[in-house]
Amino acid sequence: MPAETTPHDATWMAWPSGSYTLGETAAEAEAARRTWADVANAVAEWEPVHLLVPPSERAEARRLLGAGVTCHEVPLDDAWYRDIGPTFVVDTDDAGERRLGAVNWTFNGWGQQSWATWEHDAVASLVATEASGAVRIDSAMVNEGGGIHTDGAGTFLVTESVQLDPGRNPGWTRAQVQAELAHTVGARELVWLERGLTRDHERYGTRGHVDIVATFADRGVLLVHDQRDPAHPDHAITRDVAATLAEARDADGKPLDVLALPAPAVLRDEEGWVDYSYVNHYVCNGAVIACSFADPHDAEARDVLADAYPGRHVVQIDARPLFARGGGIHCITQQQPCLSADVPEGSR
Template sequence: MPAETAAQERIWMAFPRPNATFGTGEAESAAWAAVANAVAAFEPVTMLVDPVARAAAERLLDGAIELRETPLDDAWLRDSGPTFVLDEAGALGAVDWTFNGWGDHDWSEWGRDRFVGATVGEAASAEVLPSLLVNEGGGIHVDGEGTVLLTETVQLDPRRNPYADRARVEAELARTIGATHAVWLPRGLTRDYERYGTTGHVDICATIPSPGRVLLHDQRDPGHPDHAVSALLREVLEQAVDAAGRSFEIVPLPAPETLRDDEGFVDWSYVNHVVVNDGVIACGFGEERADAVARDVLAEAYPGRRVVTVDARAIFACGGGIHCITQQQPASRA
């Protein structure tokens, strides 16, 4: 699996349709469209659209964005879609993880989404690589050199993989994405364990912008439960090494100042950005100072790329962020 900073062919997304988490979907549709339109300024975007949402998609999306009519349940394409890989010759593959709605919860609908991984892989003219591991793209981050970040509460979740242990998960990640060294974090952010959470996706708390460096969500207010989580994750990462045996340089990415919304403690995180060709699409939270600090940190972490902020509050209200709704397809060299 190449690093997200590698050259990309396009970004894949899925447009929201009304369901248990989106409601009517008006605010969500506008937020998804804002992300897609921002990405389209840098590279091609292909948007999967359920027939019931096509009119809204056509109204809100930039005309350059390709629409593919596809039956959908949800719109978290990072998770329901495939993880793209390249072989030694540079040919494109698409790992089709088993998807069961983040652990087959009573609210999750995934009867259609379980086919999305293969559908996208075939549409991208990739070799589809089936996997029996229940996994989501938001549950892994790689450096492109063999290192993978993941959390114990996702891949080892008994609702996902009741018979898995670390060794079995690592063996499957080696087979599918070429990961030779796993860095296991003990958990994710607090809100991610509530009703509509993923039970700890790594892509909201830590990412690898370049080999040997980690951007870490830094909740600095001791009144927020993620203050302790940030400290725990830092402690684990300080003791970890990557596939090359290097210790990590840990770069704190401060959390927004907002601590709560109507539902409780927020999990707003600037870590949940997406890297595109020559750019970074960053989450914004309506906080001018905090959003600007995050842009500066991201600009330093990804030199030569323009950082664009898109308001992500409506996305986070549904349980994720900008990284969660996008999936990059690397440029094939074959």
């Protein structure tokens, strides 16, 4: 699995289609649609975007999406394509030809959550797999794209609360997870975190996705959610995460450089402790599509991201409508890596 920072041929997304993603009022539905569209249109400035849209939302999607977005009409349960889409990988055959693969994880509604349905989402990964022409790789492991991060050289971040979740993979051991990730995405070293952020472990959370906790900005360089306020329960959690990562080694046995990315200053919303996270950004060709929260720490986060990804434009989008529904910008995007070493022609 290449690093997210390598060149992409495209980005894949899914459109909000019902239940909690559209909310209970027309205003809530419009906020959701506009936020998903804002992300898709921002990415489309830098690379092609493919977006799964349920037939009932065809007109709304076309009203808000720009010309750089290609729609694929399919039924959906939800809109988090990072999780329900495939994880793309690249292989080189004996003749030196590079081939694209697509790992189709088993998806069961983030561990059979009582509020989730996944009849359509369980097969939604096949849309990108088939349209991209990738070799299909099926995995028996229940996993989601938001549950892993890689440096592109075999080092992966995972959490015990996701891959070893009894609702996902009952009875599985670390060794079994290691073997499956080695087989499917080329993992050589797993860095295990105990859990994710507080809000993400509540009823409507994922039970600990790593992509709001830490990410690789480069080989050996990690950006880590830093909750500085002791009043928030994530203060203790992120201190434990930072300590674990300070002792970790990558697949080549080298230590990791851990850089703090501040949590927003806001601590609570009307539902409780927030899990707003600047870590949940998406790196595309030439840009970083980043979360903002109308928060005093937005500017500092932007500066940290600009330093971490030199040469890329940082584009901030208000992600509060996404987090109110259970995720962020990274959660709704999935990269399709480029088979060549160069950014595809036409990318900005």
